[in-house]
Amino acid sequence: MSLDDSAPVATRGPVRVVGTGLLGASVGLGLSTRGVDVVLWDPSRTALALARDVGAGRLPAPDDAPVTLVVVAAPPDVTADVVLAELAAHPTAVVTDLASIKGHVLDSLRAAGADLTRYVGSHPMAGREKTGPAAALPDLFVGRPWVITDSGESSRDALLAVRDLAADLGAVPRSMDPRAHDDAVAVVSHVPQVAASLVAMRLRDAPHAALDLSGQGLRDVTRVAASDPTLWTSILAANAEAVAAVLVAMRADLDLLIDALDQAAQPGAGPETVPGALGVLARTLAGGNAGVARIPGKHGGTPSVYAVVTVLVPDAPGELARLLTDVGAAGVNLEDLQLEHSSGRPVGMAAISVLPGRAEHLQTELTARGWRLAS
Numbered sequence: 019m020s021l022d023d024s025a026p027v028a029t030r031g032p033v034r035v036v037g038t039g040l041l042g043a044s045v046g047l048g049l050s051t052r053g054v055d056v057v058l059w060d061p062s063r064t065a066l067a068l069a070r071d072v073g074a075g076r077l078p079a080p081d082d083a084p085v086t087l088v089v090v091a092a093p094p095d096v097t098a099d100v101v102l103a104e105l106a107a108h109p110t111a112v113v114t115d116l117a118s119i120k121g122h123v124l125d126s127l128r129a130a131g132a133d134l135t136r137y138v139g140s141h142p143m144a145g146r147e148k149t150g151p152a153a154a155l156p157d158l159f160v161g162r163p164w165v166i167t168d169s170g171e172s173s174r175d176a177l178l179a180v181r182d183l184a185a186d187l188g189a190v191p192r193s194m195d196p197r198a199h200d201d202a203v204a205v206v207s208h209v210p211q212v213a214a215s216l217v218a219m220r221l222r223d224a225p226h227a228a229l230d231l232s233g234q235g236l237r238d239v240t241r242v243a244a245s246d247p248t249l250w251t252s253i254l255a256a257n258a259e260a261v262a263a264v265l266v267a268m269r270a271d272l273d274l275l276i277d278a279l280d281q282a283a284q285p286g287a288g289p290e291t292v293p294g295a296l297g298v299l300a301r302t303l304a305g306g307n308a309g310v311a312r313i314p315g316k317h318g319g320t321p322s323v324y325a326v327v328t329v330l331v332p333d334a335p336g337e338l339a340r341l342l343t344d345v346g347a348a349g350v351n352l353e354d355l356q357l358e359h360s361s362g363r364p365v366g367m368a369a370i371s372v373l374p375g376r377a378e379h380l381q382t383e384l385t386a387r388g389w390r391l392a393s
Contacts, residue, residue, distance in 0.1 A: 028182035031055030034085040036100055038069035040146060041116050042091030043154035046074030048187040051156045069151035087179055090115040093249060094256040098126035105133055112179045114140045118203060119256040120167045120196035138180040139167035139196060142189055149246050160188035167196045204260035211242050211250055218243035234358040275302050324353050325377035326369050328392040329384060333364045341368060348383035350376045367392055
């Protein structure tokens, strides 16, 4: 999916974007692409100049008109301070922030006596492992949820302005209570980050012979462990209570699992000598199955069940592009794609997810075009 440049835009400039990292620069790119005047600001002159150079907006000018909307894209630990300063500096503008924690920011603003009628918290559920303006994308938010949190005093116009911003960037606006938002992201974002990091930490001292056996499963589990430690320290500290509650529940599950494995590891242990242990293992794995089944599908709602056609792809320029072209030529819609690289071999495997009724047709078409399929 990509941003529809031809659709009408409700957001009116100038829009001031404070913070030109991945999210701020992507907001600027998306709006600028659609003709909205974006004024950038960042305490780092280098980041500011780079954001300008990638097309995210322009630098402030002395004769600038008053801004209508301020978007604060700062780390959670300083977000409230920046929002407070922007509310004071732009007394007619609506101010929103993109921080991944909403309750902490709102509490700080309320304690400081901020004008909450012009403030609306928001959080686009989008990102990348890469950071900085060079990693920004104009369509980063397309199809992604963008949570909007009413301060309890936010004016109707302020709420509408932020909703328009999200919609203009291709996101799907979702209204939530700030506390409910923080509890939700603890489960679906913050704890997965911690879990990925804990698994990846086990790899630091793993022997090279073990790492050579790594497959796609390990890459899937540890992918987000490559995220910025400084940013995530700020996020976890700001949402500590909600994250800790989920981790405590996970610790209880982990303790049960460890006890069961200890029983199974006893000398001479077998299925008949460790009653209950195998049941714990099975329930843990089945519980994971049940949780995965609840993750929404690519268009939201109940996830679809796809058939997977796995194709061997030579590790050479243009081969993956040729495969995708052949899938399209076969008249089959690609629902999902996963790549796995074979260690030490000049070939990879492309797992192509398609609707079940199209799998056999795709296999026939790809074989006729010379592709080797993995059974």
